[in-house]
Structures are given as structure tokens and as C-alpha cells.
Amino acid sequence: MAVPASIEAAVAAASRPYQLPAGFRPSYGTAGFRATADLLDSTMFRCGILMAARALKTRQITGICITASHNPAPDNGVKLVEPSGEMLCQEWEAYANELANAQSDEELASQVAGLLAKEGVAAPGAGTVMIGHDTRPSGPGLAAAAAAGVRCLGLEAQMCGLLTTPQLHWMVMSRNRGEPCGEGDYYAALAGAYKQLVAGSTSLGQTLYMDCANGVGASKMRELAAHLADAGLAVDLRNTGEGVLNGGCGSDFLQKDRQLPANFGDVPPGARCCAVDGDADRLMYFTPLEGGSHALLFDGDRIACLSAMLLRDLISALPPAAAQGVRVGIIQTAYANGAASRYIRDNLGCAVEVTPTGVKYLHEAAHHYDVGVYFEANGHGTVLFSRAFLEQMKQLSGKSRAAAELLALGVVVNQAVGDALSGILLVEAALRRKGWGLGQWAALYADLPSRQLKVTVADRTVIVTTDAETRVAEPRGLQDAIDAAVAGAPRGRSFVRPSGTEDVVRVYAEAESQAAADDLAAAVARLVHAQAGGVGPAP
Template identity: 60%
Template sequence: MDLGTLKESCSQYNNPSKVKLTYGTAGFRAEASLLPSTVYRCGLLMALRALKTGGVTGLVVTASHNPVEDNGVKLVDPTGYMLDQAWEAWANKLAAADDEDGTCAVVQELFQVEDIPYGSSTVMLAHDTRPSADALVKAAAAGVAAMGSLPIACGQLTTPQLHWMVRQCNAGLKHKEKAYYEALATGYARLVSGHPAPSEGLIVDCANGVGAAKLQVLADRLAPGLSAELRNTGAEGLNDCCGADFLQKERRLPAGFQDVPEGARCASLDGDADRLVYFQRRGAADEVHLFDGDRIAVLAALLVMDLLRSLITAEQPPPTVGIVQTAYANGASTAYIEEKLKCEVRVTPTGVKHLHAAAEEFDVGIYFEANGHGTVLFSAALVQRLHELGDDSGPAKALLALVDMVNQAVGDALSGVLLVEAALRRKKWGLPEWAALYTDLPSRQLKVKVADRSVVTTSHAETRVESPSGLQQLIDSAVAAAPSGRAFVRPSGTEDVVRVYAEAATQSAADDLARLVARHVHSIAAGVGLSP
């Protein structure tokens, strides 16, 4: 490494605004004009991570479900998963460096502390459809090149596509975008073979994001086996009154869906296509019946357990199956999983990195956050066992098709669509049968703007407040007064707000509980602006 060359490169990407960004659930996110220095330094970091691990790493420029004026960066380890949590501190330290001298000092420290060999590495780069993407990808590439490493421009991709490609590349397998479509499409075709397609097609809200073009390629490959009408596919209006996050929070029809008939089967992706929810219009107004991540997890579990029941033999112990949830999971879904499916539920803090790690502890680990981000993971031991059974077992072949179809690296809305469609098709179900599994407890989510989100700390998978003192007692009192009440608060991972979740026996009780808890947060945790 030539320190002089590195210093000169770093000087082109100093942080003139001195804004201190912090690593969130999956990376950094902010208004796009604030990001060039941080994205450049993430390029440095991922080149170093590739040198450390000896594998190819990845970087995606995206702000997911945020407004179009924002952008961000998500970092991909050689496994295809998110950046190792132990390296998040290095990401923060690099992002916080004042100037080129500070940046070079952190790089030198990283080499020494992590015992990184000198040499060249490779980082795969991708981006979504935001107009600010080109400049930020250029910054990331400059960071990679400054370390004497090779940036590979993969162009416009969904975030899960790059995760998949990095994982495949490091496994020595086909990893181009074309191979991604082939794996998902052939897996789906094998899984639904012999099961009639539904008479009505799927209508998909693509959030005017990168998922629109990618899902169209997939649908074209599967036609007529997957009939999908794509809406909100434009170059403008990213996440504007549309997308999975909008549906999950607002519970009303997205833009462009006012003409959809009641009961039609609809789905919605988010801006970078790593979240998925299903929905149907309810009544003449804009109200919707939402099928969120909780329901997708239950449907996935039903599919997996149906296949495993036919696979289990007396000679070998049954594979372990677990569903991983966060505190945001509706209490009715948890009760159904435990009481009806007799399946283990593991609760973790919010954030895919926590759910993914817990899911890996099972032979089949199913995780979906309520917001629709999730996947189904299969252990290497189970996959080997399925291959050994081979053509002699129909259930084994179906499960292997599922392994190919469902992104094993990270939550993926495109493979999620195929998962839901395959599960419904194999059970000969429509949305009414899926909805009838259980009835959600009414819930409400709010957020409270605060001066500093770090003053709120939590424990017990974010269900209990540790600080500030007295807040948890106020929440407990509010919950005790609400019928079938449950509530918790947690600091956002991306902005200075505290998120409030409440559920109760009726919608009005849930609304009242959420507002009361939000007022307590505003009062105790230095809320900004008017009290809710």
C-alpha cells in the first residue's frame, strides 16, 4: 500500500459538512449529498475486508424504502450475508474520520489490528434506481481502487441479487445475474410441477424501484406459470405512497391501485426489493387486508413442514425447524406457530443480522420481520441429506427445489413472491384460506422524534427499556390498562426517532395505547417538537 497515493485519494473525499453518520441495521443511510465521503470509505473498508477474508465482498448503493432524495450503502461479506458485526465498529470509525490523515490512520490501524495481508482484492458494486447512485458508486469504486483492489461494476441490481451473486461467486458457482434468474425460475417450476396455476394472476406494486425490471425478467421466464401484472414501475415516484414499507405502516392502497377489485391477489415490494408483503383491497375505500412478514413466515412453515412430514423416517432424527421473530411480530401469529404448528419460536432484537444468525441454528430456519424482510435457510447437513435421497424421494426433490428458489443469502422480495405463490398453489389456496389461519390483534406503530436516540436503551430482545429511568414503568402501566395490551419502544437504527409499537384487543385501544406510550417517550426521552 502506497500511503502517499492513499492519502491523495482520501483527500478527494473528505467530509466538509463534518456530519457523523453511524452504522445502522445494514449500513449507512442519509440525505444523498451527505454521503460521498462515507461511501468512499466503505469502499476502502470492503477492499480491506476482502483482503482479510480472502474472498470477494460486495457493496450496494441504496436507501431501500427511504424517499428518493436519500441514499445509503449496504455492505456484503463473502458469505453473501451482511457485514460481520465485529467490523461495524471499523465502519463507524472510518466514517467518523475528520480528514485524509484521520482516514489513513484508521486504515493503518485496521491492517495492524486485524492482521490483514497486503495485496489486491475484489469488490462487487451495485446500485438501485436513485438519481444520486452514479456519483456514489463512483465514490465507492474510488475507495476500492485506492487500496489497490479491483471494483467490479455490476450495474443496477436489487440488493438481494448482489448478496446472492457474492455468495455464489465465493462458492465457485455461476454467479452472474442470468444465473440468478435461472436458479429461481427452475426451482419454482420444479416446486409447482403438477399443481395447477390459479385462475387469476398476481398484481404487484413495484414501488417505482429497481425490483420492477428484475421481476419482469423473472415473470417472463416463468410465463404462463406465473401470471403477474406489474404496477408502479416508473422512473419517478420511488417509494412515494407505494411500496412494502408504505403498505405495512399505512395499511391502505398504494398509488395506482384504486381500480383493483376487492379480493384481488396483490403484492408489494420495497425500493430495493428486499421486503415483500401481500395485500387485498377491503371494501370500497382504500383499506387493505395486509399479509405481512408474520403471515409469510407461517405460510412458509406450513409448506416446509408438509414436505418434511413426508420425508421423516424412523432411522434418522427429524430435522429441526424454527421460526425467528422480533417483538414486532403480531401476538396472534406467535400463538398460532406455538399452539397450532407446534414449532419453536425464537425472538431476537430487530434487524435482519440478528434474525439470520438465530435461523442458522436450525436445520430449517424461517425468519421474516413483520415488515416483510426475510427468507428460509437450510443447513448444509440437511441439504446433503436431501441430495443423498435424490430421485427416490418426491419430498426431497421438492425441498431441494425450494433451496434453489429461496435466496439463502438474505431476504429477497423476488424469491419471496415465488415462495408465496408456490405455497398457495401447492395447497390450492387463495388469500381467504391464508387469512383464515388466524386473526391479527389490532396494532399501531408510531415514531417520536428525539434529540438523541441513543438515550433509549433496551434489553430482552428490545421488549424492555433499560434507560431512561422510569420510562418502562410508565409503559407497563399503560399496557396494564389496555385490553390484551402489549407495547414496546426501541431507538431507530437509522434516524433520531424512537419507534413505538402497540397492540390490543381493538383498534381504538391499540391506537390509544400507542399514543399514550408515545407521549411518555416524548416526555422522558427529550422529544423534539409537539408531543403526540
């Protein structure tokens, strides 16, 4: 298909204010592009072009969210949204990298023409790309750059303003389905389905303390909580914007440092608490421990187990013919704690599938089941229901309360992407239906102690992994050395993987005791530093 020369000219002209910084080589990671915000004008402009082309190709609405999630406040990035509400399809990631790295206006215009021709897309054309951003000061300007990219292919850039990433995904999904898709519709849908799930159960009573990471989750949870005022869920919001985004607070800080977030010193031990990240797509539950600043964590593994228990209870209450043969799968990465994996297999009887790290891999695998549950240990995840299963539940809902409640669960849980606000309602409903406090949840299994470290390297691509990132193929000899270190640790397990966003190698280790896990992680980190071009002193 020939692309009119006028399109190339329009792209080249529109790109002139958005030049690629000298020496900057953006790389599409597990969830888009990230860098310090002052480098990203050209990347956002080109992502606008890409998602306009994707909208033209699919003849549906696509989306762009300007965010760097749990990264420090000076960073920013972009997450790209398919018409389904899911992340950009992996086949188009190569296009994203090519456009982002074009070295001149003319090269960019040529690459855009090549993309359009290869995909059989006519431009300019009619269509819409929805654009949102989080609370970073750089967000509005970068959103404007993305909008300029959208418009140079003739499409409408709908500026949606301040949103959580999952809200934008949900809105794109709902709009393409022809369903109510406004921000108010999001709150009403989640709150209404939550109330249906907890009807007849007793409130947990205690206040839920929420660490909002000084991000967009604060204002959005405040609005959701207003819809839940009559549902017995009281939420005390902390870190609502008065401090630094993700600074000493948020789910990533909590998971990595295992310390109480800022402004939680007055929260009593045993209190039910949760934390989200800067764009509210990760969720961690926790409670303060006696006599210090440490916290007991309820991470993504525990959320997955709790979700699987709720599903088991509901599915077992279906009419026998409907319950028989329902395929429930729990999708994990190598970061899942070994104790959680054993509990799921031995006590819940669910299939466990392991994928490479990255939500796009877990999400894809979850589609293989009637109900697919995935939560990374970092708290990013959701529960996906197949269209066929939901249709079956609709047919049964008039005569089966369990079927109606499974449909409600499919609304409470964001079907597009991992969503921390949606996840809070999932956890609260599961605990409330069982009448459980955190003690019963914690007693399901005992985590093997673990430690995560990172090693700065000159080039993360020297590490090549296999077997869902659990084994190192390159450099040769490194895996043998890791195996030898693991053999010396009781109940030891360790793996390494290159970061998807920066030149570091991430190290994970677990063992029978915290000291053994710490020692194993340090030993493996030293091996990586020695054999993979570590920068700076050895760990």
C-alpha cells in the same frame, strides 16, 4: 504487522476528493449507513476501502450495494456484503464507523493502517469487490466513490450496475461458491426451482398485481417473469418508475399506512397483490377491501407461517428416519403480532425465538436450526437451510420426491439474504401447492390490531433497551410507566426502541381492538416524548 508508509500515503491522497462534510457523523445502523445522498461521498469511499480490506482478509470476493431501501428518494445509503453473501459481520461494524467518521485524510489513512495491521492484511493486493446500485439518481456517482476506495488498496472494483440488493448478495455468494453467478443465472435458478415445486399443481388462475415501489424491482421482476411464462404465473406490474421512488407506494407505505398504493384503484377487492420496497428486499402481500382505499395485509408474520406450513408438509413427507429430529425454528422480533406467535407455537409446533430488531440478528439466529425461518413484520426475511441438512437431502433426493423438493425450495429462497422476488415465488408455490386463495391464508389466525408511531427526539441513544428490545432500561421509570399504560388495555402489549437510522423512537402497540391499540400507542408515545427528550409538540 507493519503497513508500508506508501499505503497510508495512497489512502490520504485518494481521499482528498471525498471529504467528510462538516458536522456530519455517519452511524452504522441495522443495515449500513443512510443519509441524504449529498452527504455520502466520503462514506462510500471509505466503505470501498473497508470492503477491499475485508476481501483481502478473507481472500474472497465481497460486495457493496448503494441503496437506501425504503427511504425517500433523496436519501441514499450502503449495504455491505460478506463473501457468504450475508451482511457485513458485526465484528467489522466498528471499523466501518471509525473509517466513516475520520475527520481528515491523515486520520483516515492512519485508521486504515491500523485496521490492516490489526487484521494481519497485506495491501495492496489482488481481489475483487462487486458494486451495484438501485434506481436512485445518486446511485452511479456514489458507486464510483466506493470504487475509488476499493482501488486505493489495489483491488478490482467490478461495477455491476443496476441490481436489487438481494441480487448482488446472491451473486457474491454464488461466485465465491464457484457456481454460476450472473444476473441471468439468478433468474434461471429461481424460475427452474419454482417450476419444480409447482409441478403437478393447478395454477391459482388469477393475475398477481405487483406494486414495484417505482424502484429497481420493476425491471428485474419483468425479467424474472419472462422465465416463468410457461409456469402459470401472470404478473401485472404497477408503479414501475413513472412516479416517485417509495412515494405513496411500496411495502413500507403499505405496512405503515394500510392504504392501497397509488395506481391500484382499479384492482378488484379480493385480488392477489404484493408490494416490494425500493431495493426489492422486503415483500408484503395484500388485497383491496370493499368500499374504500384500505387494504388487508399479509405481512411478514403471515409469510413466515405459510413458509412453516410448507416446510412441515415437505418434511413430513420425507422417509421417517430422515424426518425425525429435523429442527425447524421460527425467528421473530418484538414486532411480530402476538396472534402469529401463538399460532406458530400452538398449531405448527415450531420453536419460536425472539431477537432484537434488525435482520442481522434474525439471520444469525436462523443458523441455529436445520431450517430457520425469519420474516420481520415488515416483510424482510428468508428461509435458511443448514449445509448439513441440504447434504442429507441431496443423498435422499434420488428416492424421495420431498427431499428433491426441499432442495428446490432452498434454491427458490435466496440463501444469502431476504429477497422480495424470491419471496414472491415462495408464497406463490406454497399457496399453489395447497390450492389456497387469500381467504384460506387469512383464516389461519386473526391478527391483534396494532399501531406503530414514532417520536422525534434530540438523541435516540437516551433510550436503552433489554430483553430483545422489549423492555426499557433507560431512562429509569419509563418502563414502569409503559407497563401501567399496557395494564389498562385489553390484551395490550407495547414496547419502544430507538431507530437504527434516525433520531426517532419507534413505538409499537397492540390490543384487542383497533381503538384500544391506537389509544395505547398514543399514550406510550406521549410517555416517550416526556421522558426521552421529545422534539416538537407531544403526540
